[in-house]
Amino acid sequence: MNLPHKVKIVEVGPRDGLQNEREIIPAAVKVALVDRLTAAGFANIEAASFVSPKWVPQMATSAEVMAGIRRRPGVLYSALAPNMQGLEAAHAAGVDEVVIFGAASEAFSQKNINCSIAESVQRFRPVALAAREMGLRLRGSISCAFGCPYQGEVSSDTVADVVGRMRDLGCDEIDIADTIGVGTPRQVQQVMARAAGAFPIAQLSGHFHDTYGQALANIYACLEIGVTTFHSSVAGLGGCPYAKGATGNVATEDVLYMLHGLGIHTGIDLGAVVDAGQFIASHLGRKAASRAGNALAASRAAAQP
Template sequence: MSYPSRVKIVEVGPRDGLQNEKEFIPTDIKVELVNRLSNAGFVNVEAASFVSPKWVPQMADGAEVMAAIERRPGTIYSALTPNMRGFEAALAAKADEVVIFAAASQAFSQRNINCSIEESLERFEPVALAAKEAGLRLRGSISCAFGCPYEGAVAPANVLKVGQRLIELGCDEIDVADTIGVGTARQVYEVMRMVTEQIDPVHVSGHFHDTYGQAIANIVAAMQAGIHIFHSSVAGLGGCPYAKGATGNVATEDVLFLMQGLDIETGIDLNAVVDAGQWISAHLNRKSASNAGNALAARNKQGAAAC
């Protein structure tokens, strides 16, 4: 069985993980979370979202967060930018990378951003052009690549088509996202192989949700298909507001534990991530959704008590 010797983990907890929290999280807590994750060794952290506060009130303080974080040399700090107004705000906030998004499902595109897939890509053309002119990295995310809450199965050809359009727009990376967590290992392998036959896998990442407990298996399948970039969220934070029942992203701690067991390098301090996951979960007054994180925290606590 062939696996990469090293993978890149994109930490999405501060943005994708926190954006749907109902109680507003103080800016200093968001800043502290980003800083803890930066110090753990991540080379890419999604730190903010420059969308209308009307739609995502939790992300209204994106500029303040970006201004206050301690920027670790070598770490890319990303921001979601749905339009030119968002892009301009991200540029002013000194984001290193901006993220645009499209769906592989027409129904999801209509429900999520009230336009067709093609219309959404056309809307992002000026954002993509501006990002390139400003010298920023550009990332494109493909929602509902393995299933849609409204139309069910999604044709793999749709995923490839959207991915190719995002590459044409100038995206440095594209995220193939299981927004509602319905993908299974064989499906993931087949879709990722189809995508990477046309798009260099160096530009492709896997973004998996753990709704049905399949995210870790799906990451293994994606690695077997040649993928070596993955998204995860500390403590398993997050979900999709437009996908009923879609629980959080795969937990970063679980992904790191997997990689450690496979002798795959990440450059990330697992214990530091466990501590960050327990810390933010305590602030949110709930248990971490990471199995590995909770087990390691309990083991570390027991070991400290024994000493």
């Protein structure tokens, strides 16, 4: 089976990866991380979140981070903007792309944002319209597309329905996310194929967590059916506060090691990403959750005279 020749990696570590850290990380450290990732060659970096600091204190410095990063022309710097206040703040901060988010699980939607799936998408309508008027790229993210911690199985028909609703809001790209990491390769292919019936597969992206060790296999399964955009988090940072036991996003270093081994072009310097992963892991005081990253770092250290 033919695999894509080129893949886009959306680096989500600075936002999704760090948002649930208990200790507040200085804006300067976040800026340094984004700058390292920019220099590594990412075309899209999820750098901030303009949500209420009451709910996500870690993201309270988002405007400061956006003001401090060294931007590279052609790189999309993305941020979550769940309401008009967040959108206006994101626009003022110079964000290139705003992200709105819903769920494929009614139970998760109620637990997460206290409303139904349909209501959640409807709430984003003014945000989507305003983002368009501001000339911002719009991305939709659908959580719990492969399973839910509250209701269990999630129907692929429901996923496709939410994709259609996001499409109708004018999204340029839509993320299909395995928030709790329960998906397996054949299931992932079925859900992605169903989603592709509602939105072009070239504009769908896979967002996988590695709770059950299936993330790389799921990405490979997506490659087999033509998905060419994936999310990953440097050093395997992240998790989900609404999904107990969910580990971080799949580690960027591991994804790059696999893709480069397959001869797939990413435009990203793996060595520079390893350095970025070791940098942020050192600041957090723990080992990076990336097997390839830690192995490459150890190999490099062993080669030093």
